[in-house]
Amino acid sequence: MRLSSFKLTDPAEAQPFVQVPEPEEFNVPLSGHKALVKKGDRVRQGDRLAEHSNAAKGDAHSPVCGLVTAVTATAVSVKKDEAGQDGQSTQAELIALADLKGPELAAALKKLGFDLEDCGLCACGKAADGLHLVINGLNPEPGILWADGLLSGYAQALNAGVDLLRRLLQPSKVSLVLPEGSDRKLDGDLNVIKVKAVYPNSLDDLVIKAATGKERPEGVCAVSLHTLWRCGMAALSGLPSLHTVMTVQDKNYIVPVGVSLRSLLELAGITAQEGDFVILGGQLRGSAVSNPDQPVAARHFGLFHVLQGKFARAKENPCINCGLCVQYCPSHIMVNIISRHAEFQRYDECKGYSALSCMDCGLCGYYCIARRPLLQYMREATRMIKLNDAEITKA
């Protein structure tokens, strides 16, 4: 597919969000969770199905009132039941977040299914003192369309989300980064910054640079509108994070967690043929889905269908030194050299060429005329450098 530009705004953004109907059976995805229910249990909407042993990783909840029909390592299946049986409530007890702050709020958010790192806390679940919170109000990638719709149609939820994050992180300053020409607002004392709505300006690193003028400063965190909306919905409803916003091809949907990707594709009128690609996330940084029966998780934000043959397959071709990846790299690093070192597991050399400056934008792979899997090499290099560094500090 050829893009004439990497615009992050689109006229199609004006379409209202479509509510995805609830299916009869949900598969709530687990990743490293320990199940709290067993087959045959009755659960209410919002009941915890599984907990994560890591205090910074969110637990999993039932999207409906019903019966647990299966528990596997990767999902808990819940079948919707007739509501109001035995005079029981169909909904879990609501959790009021309004009075909580700091660590108590963090613990409550974890129990409501939020990964704390997404909410601006460090991996250990702590907030830096005097933090500068930057709200990334741009669509994360070209093709994703929900940012403007959230700001215009869900301002109440977003405001509740900002309020919640203020209590969670106790920031000294809150900035909102919006696309140029947008007149959307959020309540409160926000420092609004406008940036050109062109990819890669939506990457957290560049959004933080736009807000602070510094590259990778300490004590600054970026939170996406997507997370902010989910936080806000939890704050307003008192229920866990049971929905997500997704752009499916060219429309926005409010999707219950646990719906299968297959049903989403059907709803959007997409029929994938043999060999086609189904991409979860953005088309530049997402991942190809091998099994369309995979369920939607709360962190998912986009689903795309890419026809077979739209692009030449990437494979381990040799680099031809054309320099396009270097020219378009927003991190100003020599992707051509780093990728060649990464190819042969020479990660110390990768580090020497500043591989850690990579922002994971995927533009190198987009432009590579040799069709090398450059983003993959960069991800491998940065991951291995971090692992090796962690080993060294431990020793």
Added chain:
Amino acid sequence: MSKSNNITLGVSAPPYLHWGKTIPSVMKELCIALLPAAIMAVCNFGPAALKVIGLAILAAVLTEAVCSKMTKSECRLDDFHAVYIGMLVAFMLPADAPWWLPVIGSAVAVGLGKMLFGGLGANPLCPPAVAWAILVFSWPALMDASSVVLNSDLLDPLYRLKYFGAADADANFTLASLLLGQQMGGLGSSQAGALLVGGAFAAVRMNISIETPIGFIVGVLLLGSILNVSNPTEYASGVFHLFAGSTLFGAFFLATEFGGSPSRPLARLLYGMIAGAMTIVIRVFGIHSDGVPFAILLANLIMPFLDMIRPKPFGAKS
């Protein structure tokens, strides 16, 4: 790949968008960009030019096939780079060159210039320029178009300039005649107007970087004009140097070769300017009347230093 309800979805590494340009598509378009000059070469020098081009392409393709076989590496002839090199080598030869000259030229360009270093992109020097340099030193008389092409009244503008002075060169050549290739020289490299059209096509389609030819042209015009202003009777104008000989051929097609040119726009601009200025230096102060390939080889050698001109990596501490 996994099967689910009889559909196997494709999986591969991200990104799942690509701008559509691949090595074969770029090389094919570069060959197309050379076609106007090839047609003009046939108009100006007759069908003999076609024979040279054909032999050069054939030899380049065969050499690459043999080299791949000998090194037991994957044969990448389908990327069309060998065809492109063959055309470039032929363009620098006289139209009436003996049959074995383009064959040896292409074999040297592909074998010594490219495959010896590991194939496309690994070559430190521009392969066709390497071939030209070796041919010029080995068979200087056969590489001199004026003494090989006998059935033509065309004059070599740079030869006239070197031995008869700027006034004589100006009197014999108009801008229009230079653009139409009414000059003796390499069969394709002297088709200034056609090369300008082809080069513009290649640059607009983003098959070559635009900074390198711009830098090259600026370098030629700048140094040429400075010398011209200092002594107009002895030195020709920068514009004359731009359209005479193989300047535009070098700027658009030789200097932009992947392996030998830097990666960043500013470095490319400087690289082009160095090559352009060297062209003038060689033409004015050297023994060769046209020095474009030499200038490019020298600029290729400076390339690693130019690649050191780079901005600080994002978020780096120092």
